[in-house]
Amino acid sequence: MKETTTPTTDPKTGLYILRGTIASDGSQIKIFCSHCNQHHYHGWPSGSVDPGHLEHRQAHCIDTLNNKATDSPFWDHGYMIGIVPPAKGVPTRRITDEERRASVAGALRIIREIEELIEEVNREVQNESAPGWLKHYIGNRRAHILTAEQHHQRTAE
Numbered sequence: 001m002k003e004t005t006t007p008t009t010d011p012k013t014g015l016y017i018l019r020g021t022i023a024s025d026g027s028q029i030k031i032f033c034s035h036c037n038q039h040h041y042h043g044w045p046s047g048s049v050d051p052g053h054l055e056h057r058q059a060h061c062i063d064t065l066n067n068k069a070t071d072s073p074f075w076d077h078g079y080m081i082g083i084v085p086p087a088k089g090v091p092t093r094r095i096t097d098e099e100r101r102a103s104v105a106g107a108l109r110i111i112r113e114i115e116e117l118i119e120e121v122n123r124e125v126q127n128e129s130a131p132g133w134l135k136h137y138i139g140n141r142r143a144h145i146l147t148a149e150q151h152h153q154r155t156a157e
């Protein structure tokens with residue numbers, strides 16, 4: 001994967017901004033250092049995924065075969081680190097009205113099926129009755145779904 005090579009600077013501090021992603025263990029951020037041509041890991045206790053959230057760190061640059069850490073543009077003052085912003089021009093796809101209605105209809109159909117099952121158990125299976133809380137829960141879920149759908153239709157453009 002190609003990495004960006006020219007870091008931008010933070011207008012507040014004048015320091016370079018290196019961006020990366022949360023490392024797989026969740027407690028660190030993995031940034032690509034254009035000087036060392038490798039990743040540096042820094043603790044990221046905030047866990048923030050807001051690209052506007054920057055924190056200052058001392059450079060983790062190290063001496064390599066071709067580079068001295070002290071030649072790094074980040075060596076003296078460190079760098080600001082943050083999360084890579086989401087790609088522009090790739091809007092997250094919103095579901096269509098048709099898809100939303102199909103999804104609501106599907107949920108209501110499943111709720112109806114469970115209610116029929118509850119009634120069937122209560123009616124036909126001896127010494128067994130479906131718990132009242134289940135019926136209550138199912139009824140509440142339907143009410144929530146219908147309320148959300150009504151709200152959506154009222155607020156839709």
Ligand SMILES: [Zn+2]
Pocket residue numbers: 033034035036037040059060061062072
């Ligand atoms: Zn470095």
